[in-house]
Amino acid sequence: MHTTQKRPFAALVVSGLLLALTLLSLQSPAQAARTTTSRDTGFFAGTLVNPKTGNPVKGVTVKVFRINTDTQLGHATTGPEGHFRIDGLSAADEELDVRANGRAVSYETGWFGCNRTIVQSWGAACSWGQGRQGTFKIQHL
Numbered sequence: 001m002h003t004t005q006k007r008p009f010a011a012l013v014v015s016g017l018l019l020a021l022t023l024l025s026l027q028s029p030a031q032a033a034r035t036t037t038s039r040d041t042g043f044f045a046g047t048l049v050n051p052k053t054g055n056p057v058k059g060v061t062v063k064v065f066r067i068n069t070d071t072q073l074g075h076a077t078t079g080p081e082g083h084f085r086i087d088g089l090s091a092a093d094e095e096l097d098v099r100a101n102g103r104a105v106s107y108e109t110g111w112f113g114c115n116r117t118i119v120q121s122w123g124a125a126c127s128w129g130q131g132r133q134g135t136f137k138i139q140h141l
Contacts, residue, residue: 056082
C-alpha cells in the first residue's frame with residue numbers, strides 16, 4: 001500500500017517535468033529565426049572625413065536601412081576620429097541603404113554615394129554591403 005501512494009506522486013512529478021521541458025523547447029518562429037540567423041554578427045563600419053582638410057568629422061549620425069525601405073537596421077555617431085560602427089545586422093541584409101545626418105555639426109546630410117561622398121538623393125547613391133568600408137567624405141556646410 002505504501003508503494004501505490006508513491007507512484008501517483010512520482011508520475012505527477014515526471015509529467016510536470018516533461019511538460020516543463022516541452023514548453024521550454026517551444027519557440028515562436030521569430031525567436032527561432034533570431035537564434036538561427038546570428039543577427040548580431042553583421043556590421044557596417046567606416047570613417048567620415050572633411051575632404052578639404054582631411055580631418056575626421058565627429059558627431060555625425062550614420063544610419064543603415066534595409067535596401068529600398070525605410071526600415072532602419074541600426075545607427076551610430078562618429079567619434080573623435082570620425083569612426084563609426086553599426087553592429088547587429090542580419091546576414092539576410094546583404095545590401096544596405098546608408099545615410100548620414102551631419103546637420104547637427106554643420107555638415108551635409110544625405111546618402112552614401114558610389115564615389116564615397118554624400119549625395120542628396122537615393123538616385124545618386126549606391127547600396128553598400130556589410131563590413132568595414134573605409135573612408136567617406138562629408139562636406140562642411
